[in-house]
Amino acid sequence: MNSGNVILWILGGLLPLCAIAFFLTRNRMTHREVAGLEVFSRPGYYGWLSVIYIAAPAIFVALCFSALGLLHLYQTPLPMFTVGILTAAALGLAASVRLINPEKNARLLVEKWARGLMIFAAGISIMTTIGILLSVLFESIRFFQSVPLWEFITGTRWEADTAFLAGAGRGEEGAAKPHFGAVPIFAGTFMITAIAMLVAIPIGLFSAIYLSEYAPKKVRATVKPMLEVLAGIPTVVYGFFAAITISPLVVQAAHAVGLEADYTNALAPGLVMGVMIIPFISSLSEDVIHAVPQAMRDGSLAMGIGKAETIRHVVLPAAMPGIIAASLLGMSRAIGETMIVVMAAGLRPNLTANPLEGMTTVTVKIVESLTGDQQFDSLLTLSAFALGLVLLFITLALNVISTLVIYRFKKQFALV
Amino acid sequence: MYKHIFTAAFVAIAAFATIQTADAREIRIVGSSTVFPFSSANAEEFGATTRFKTPVVESTGSGGGFKLFCAGDDLNTPDISNASRRMKAKELELCAENGVKGITEAVIGYDGIAVAQSADNAPINLSREEIMLAVAAEVPSKDGKSLVANPYHYWNEINPDLPKRKIVIYGPPASSGTRDAFEDMILKHLTKHMDVYTNLYHADKVKNKAYKKFHKIRQDDVYVPSGENDNLIVQKLTKDKDAFGVFGYSFLEENKDKVSGALINGISPNPETISSGNYPLSRSLYFYIKHSHVGKVDGIQEYANLFMSEKQIGNNGTLLDIGLIALPEADRARYRKQVEELAKLTEGDLKK
Amino acid sequence: MNETFKLDENLLRKRYRAEKRFHAYGIIAIGLALAFILFFFIDVLSKGIPGFQTVQVQVEVDYSQVVADGNYRRVVQKDLVHIASRGWMRTVPMQLRNHPEMIGTKETIWVPAAFRVNQYIKGNEGHGLEQKYQALADELYKQGTIRKAIDWHFFTRGDSKLPEIAGVGASLVGSLVVMFITMILAVPIGVVTAVYLEEFSPDNMLTRTVEVNINNLAAIPSILFGLLGLAIFINFFGVPRSSALAGGMTLALMTLPIIIISTRAALRSVPNSIREGAFGVGASGLQVVWHHVLPLALPGILTGSIIGLAQALGETAPLLIVGMMAFIPEAPLSIYQASTVLPAQIYTWSSDSIRAFGELTAAGVIVLLTIMLMLNGLAIWLRQHTSRTW
Secondary structure, X not given: OOOOHHHHHHHHHHHHHHHHHHHHHHHHHHHHHHOOOOOOOOHHHHHHHHHHHHHHHHHHHHHHHHHHHHOOOOOOOHHHHHHHHHHHHHHHHHHHHHHOOOOOOHHHHHHHHHHHHHHHHHHHHHXXXXXXXXXXXXXXHHHHHHXXXXXXXXXXXXXXXXXXXXXXXXXXXXXXXXXXXXXXXXXXXXXXXXXXXXXXHHHHHHHHHHHHHHOOHHHHHHHHHHHHHHHHOOHHHHHHXXXXXHHHHHHHHHHHOOOOOOOOEOHHHHHHHHHHHHHHHHHHHHHHHHHOOHHHHHHHHHOOOOXXXXXXXXXXXXXXXXXXXXXXXXXXXXXXXXXXXXXHOOOOOOOOOOOOOEOOOHHHHHHHHHHOOOOOXXXXXXXXXXXXXXXXXXXXXXXXXXHHXXXXXXXXXXXX | OHHHHHHHHHHHHHHHHOOOOOOOOOOEEEEOOOOHHHHHHHHHHHHHHOOOOOOEEEOOOHHHHHHHHOOOOOOXXXXXXXXXXXXXXXXXXXXXXXOOOOEEEEEEEEEEEEEEEEOOOXXXXXXXXXXXXXXXXXXXXXXXXXXXXXXOOEHHHHOOOOOOOEOOEEEOOOOOHHHHHHHHHHHHHHHOOOHHHHHHHHHOOOOOHHHOOOOOEOOOOOEEEOOOOHHHHHHHHHHOOOOEEEEEHHHHHHOXXXXXXXXXXXXXXOHHHHHHOOOOOEEEEEEEEEHHHEOOEOOHHHHHHHHHOHHHHOOOOHHHHHOOEOOOHXXXXXXXXXXXXXXXXXXXXXXX | OOOOOOOOHHHHHHHHHHHHHHHHHHHHHHHHHHHHHHHHHHHHHHHHHHHHEEEEEEEEXXXXXXXXXXXXXXXXXXXXXXOEOHHHHOOHHHHHHHOHHHOOOEEEEEEEEOHHHHHHHOOOXXXXXXXXXXXXXXXXXXXXXXXXXXXXXXXXXXXXXXXXXXXXXXXXXXXXXXXXXXXXXXXXXXXXXXXXXXXXXXXXHHHHHHHHHHHHHHHOOHHHHHHXXXXXXXXXXXXXXXXXXXXXXXXXXXXXXXXXXXXXXXXXXXXXXXXXXXXXXXXXXXXXXXXXXXXXXXXXXXXXXXXXXXXXXXXXXXXXXXXXXXXXXXXXXXXXXXXXXXXXXXXXXHOOOOOHHHHHHHHHHHHHHHHHHHHHHHHHHHHHOOOOOO
16 A cells, blocks of 8 residues: 555545534534523534544554554554444544533634644644755765764865765776865855855845835836845746856856956856845835834834934844844855756856855755766765755754844843 | 535546546666767657657667657557667576567668867867777886876877877767767777787786776876766867867767867768778667567557658758768668567677 | 033034935845846846747648548658648547447548657747758748647646647646645644744744744755655655655645744734734634634734745745656546646656757746745735734
8 A cells, every 4th residue: 555645535535524623613612602501612612622532543553553554563454444443433533422521621622732732833843944954964974984974074176986886886997096176166155145144135135125115106006016026936947047147147247358267157046046035035125124123113213313313223123133033044045945956057166255165065065966977976966965964954053043133132222 | 615615626626637647658768878869869750740749759879768658558658769889698687587578670871979179279180999998997108018097188299299288088978878988999908919908917807807908098187077967068178278178079060160080090980981990980879679568569560660760860851950970872671671570689699 | 511512513413424325225125126036027027928839730630530540651741741630649549449330431630749840930949940941831821721829728727748739728727736735734733833933832942942943944955855855755754756745735835834923923912912802802812813813913824824835836946856757648537646746747758858848948937937826925915914013
């Protein structure tokens, strides 16, 4: 049995059943209420309680069967699976009919379950992180068995060519030792990210200020959604735009002022990526600026302080934690962005401070190593996982720092 | 209002989820991005002209393809894997370990590798040696007695007869099978016979192993690895007149108005010269069939037969229109027979 | 104490100038962004519009026995074999096998022209049509048996290696199915998580870990989500590779942090007095959130969800890993079937060697952008009825 079907059976079989139970129970209680009899909680809560009575045992049974299947202990045949779930649901239904009575504190029970459900939902994000960590960790460990971690983090030479040949099964024919120094790759990532942020933060922030503080309602209603369009443009399209349109423009512009520029320069993907991030920053910043209490503005204006001064000295400081959070969200987008750099940035690891030169990024290298023709256990393929792992840690560090910054800001403005 | 939203959501989810899964699945094909266009064209033809479902062809790279192909024998694994290089003995071993016992190998044709430049430039003739001197990490010094880091930045420094033109080469990245082939045919082909390299190897076989068949490409900005999308290389060539691009013949063929292929040793890349082997830069394209799935998944044999047919890969075959180079007739017949009989690939075959 | 207040004219003028400058910065910022949008859309539209146009040729079809036996090139007059699309011709034998009564009949119909003819008639560079057929195509065009028409089939057909019969239909359906899965998974889970973190969770180490973790998830490169989808959904749970379900679940995990973060921001913007008021009349925590806070935060939640979903709609990288970057010409009939999505389709077309796909790539981009604009339009419509300042 395909365990993917679990979802199908849960959704297709259970949900209608739950819906029926919900409405039946709720109507039962409503009728009582209408008839003037006493009901402890609102009727809707009894409805939800009956849903819990049915869904909980059924989902439990389904999970047990699936766990057996996934651990290769016992493959439950589909009919038995269905019967099992339906039996559990039926028992639950019986229990709900028998046990749900008007004296029960349905609200308390439902809220307990709801809280449990919320914790479970919050747990999914943790499980996602753990999942990602695990899915890169094992391959990374294999990589680091061949390449010392220190060399990987501090090395300035990334020359993986010979690893490919070893991967293609011909390394023993005589290959130089490959070098896996990731510094140039991370340098490229940060260069492109920095360019993107230089574009996105000023434009995004000033757009947000203008839209929330100055713009007439009509302008705001038209411009805001237009900015959001920028976030929705697929990155593949941005990539093409950067490679075909912007990159040659940058080269021409550089020539015009007597500079040399590569066609795979870091400026073009950086600029386009910056444009892509504008709405992340403007939209979220605007929300937080909006959220600053009007009373603070009024107080400032009443003192004879100008509008811009009010914004600079009152509104922005109050909104700063949100703005920082928005910028960091944008920045993490830039670091993790893949398609734009795959198409417009180079593939050559290059340690330089000149944005007109070609350089590569971590995500480009990951895509390159994962979609190449080399043997799948070659060092080059494994390096993708190692790069992913390091990226994971960098973003983690970045976020811990930002959380601390925001916390301090909040304290400063006594928002905690 | 919430009630209605919920009711609607329930109904939608329930209706959506109860769509039943079909049991019979289509053929699953994975592998090289170079073979992908030919394989999917064949898949489409197969779907349109037979009663079978159109196979799903995925472009994963040769290595990724073998990984999926060799992952196991059950029907969740692909039935066919395309490759722009031959399967390695190690990969066959892994296949066998995971229960994939019978595999048939087939060659569909050649892919020529073009060294192209903007069509605005005058035609140019490069020898293999000149290209080697342009891209190798270390080259013989002026007196030819020792190796030095590649000093060349203009073509006329390599050969005074060549124009004074900056050396810029947009070539495949290290992870690409095209790069592998390029190194084989340009670098190794020459360096394994050049004493200045091999002497170093003979002096210290362990430390200087790399010099036995030296094939390291320079890492400065002369050789620019460019991958993923050869159309972008073509675009760059039209803008960057100095540059050369290294990519599959089909892209040269389709963009004749924008780029032209450099003559290699006086021979221009075209289907005749590539097929005959006169044009020195070409490689074979393969696909591999999993025997145990034949009969379990409908149409594998028929798909493979169609792929090997004259109608597809013969001298006037439809796949030639999209850039495949035909094999010589005798080879076609041999591989066709191999596919029809599902000849089993052995480790001995791979060592040949 | 008799010091009078003196107005510093200079300072005042300076302040006014600064005021104006600040205002101007905002307008410049908006102007730059809008200029980019304008430039971008003009660029895309000019490249993509021709892709919606097809070239057709009128042929006299001869449904003979020879054709039914499989020699489909005999279905049209000999000189038109290289003018009419092979993609159409090759389907005729099957059609005749299914409808044997048609054998022996003839009819005159318009069929798609081969893509090289298509490109030649449209006057595109690099059409690659052989000289001898160019003259013929010109002749037929003059006679009126070759015509240009709007390609409605572009929206219904699936992928093809022959550009003249390739369409976005299958990938459009795939995208919608994937989006639907992403939406029903990511939006509820995301909103519930955000509500928990913002309204219920105790302020302790664990909560802060979850918070940092969610910010971190938003930063993780999308391609790593692809690796996760491959490892967990496909390899562990056995969800079929390339299926809409695998893609949708992967994208759901990717969209989740965006939805959580924006929902939290929206919840935070609801003033505390609302909560206190509700608590004051005896509502429970859940009631406060469900009946008062959530409805008020809805506009912000919608904004965030739409940004997240729009991003998922255009996402390509993780789908590459879960096997959706493939030649899949048919629309999925269930969430378990192999399916492709619009951005993946655009990416595969963009890397095809045949030039005619360039037009289709841009046309596909227009379709994708249109869907996105429609999504945004819906969100704006919803938001405009509910937005407020406290």
